[in-house]
Amino acid sequence: MKVTIRDLAHALDARAWGDLERSVTGAAEPGAAGPDQIALAMSPRYAEKLSPGGAAILAEGMDPEAYGLAAAIFAPRPRLVMAGLTRSFDPGPDIAPGIHPTAIIDPSTQIGAHASIGPFVVIGADVQIGARARIASHVSIGRGCVIGDDALILNGARVQHDCRIGDRVILHPNAIIGADGFSFVTAEESGVEEIRRTLGKREVMRAQSWERIHSLGAVEIGDDVEIGANATVDRGTVRATRIGAGSKLDNLVHIGHNVIVGADCLICGQVGIAGSSVIGDRVVLAGQCGVSDNITVGDDVIAGGASKIFSRVPAGRVVLGNPAVEMRTRMEMDRASRRLPRLADKLAKLQKAVTELAERS
The missing domain is CATH 1.20.5 (Single alpha-helices involved in coiled-coils or other helix-helix interfaces)
Incomplete structure (x- = not known):
């Protein structure tokens, strides 16, 4: 894919310099950039490896002539420019237009205009697939699900029955949406209930078996959510587990039953959120954080890596450690x-x- 420096700068909403008609096909680090690539040199220490006559993305204030460049784009906020740059060169997954002949689709399914469905996809009864949705190979979608416009569901993902997925949602490979919640009960007070009541003292120990509490709720995922590979979002017991619009879940995240995650949250790898907890808007949980059940984490909380949250966290607080303080x-x-x-x-x-x-x- 070729793009001119002029068009790339326009797409990035950034200022350009030099030969604006020069074409590039991708991006690379300064020491590895070829003649048809744009180098990423957004600080002087990276710019030392730039090749004369090349093209580069520089930070504002850097001088392209000093590096002998033929063209440059200036990044007022480098990380934000990286988002736009990678989007410009990402070809996306290889999902052919139309419906592959090996897909098994219930006749009651409604498929929106220009949707693409790959090989060996299985779609149950009364499903709605939005316009321009793309579904890669070996995906299964259970009965009664609603998939929004421009959704991207990648290889091997599973969406269980009655789940609702918003517009522009991305499910990465092997994500599981709508598995049963981990909810069980004993005929008499269990050991866990006992130690919660007594704060750790065991009074009676008896043989007990666990009875399943079935999950009658579903999962609701808002617009512009991204869910990573092998992440799991369990369905609710009687109401839906919900993921708010714009939230991003990394690989191997586990969201328990009845959990509510607010809008624009960032949930990093190996985070686990136990059942019925409420996570506010714009919360950041770094890798391997754990959130106990039935607690509230307020808006704009940031939790450092491996923090363990056992009690309510007020809005705006930055916490760290085990237990998180x-x-x-x-x-x-x-x-x-x-x-x-x-x-x-x-x-x-x-x-x-x-x-x-x-x-x-």
């Missing part, structure tokens, strides 16, 4: 922990001195 408090706790060996050594010396004084008296 305010970041400043956690840093003070860590500093204190590092001082413990020295404090233990001082204490041992004080104990020795006190013992010697006692022996003399």
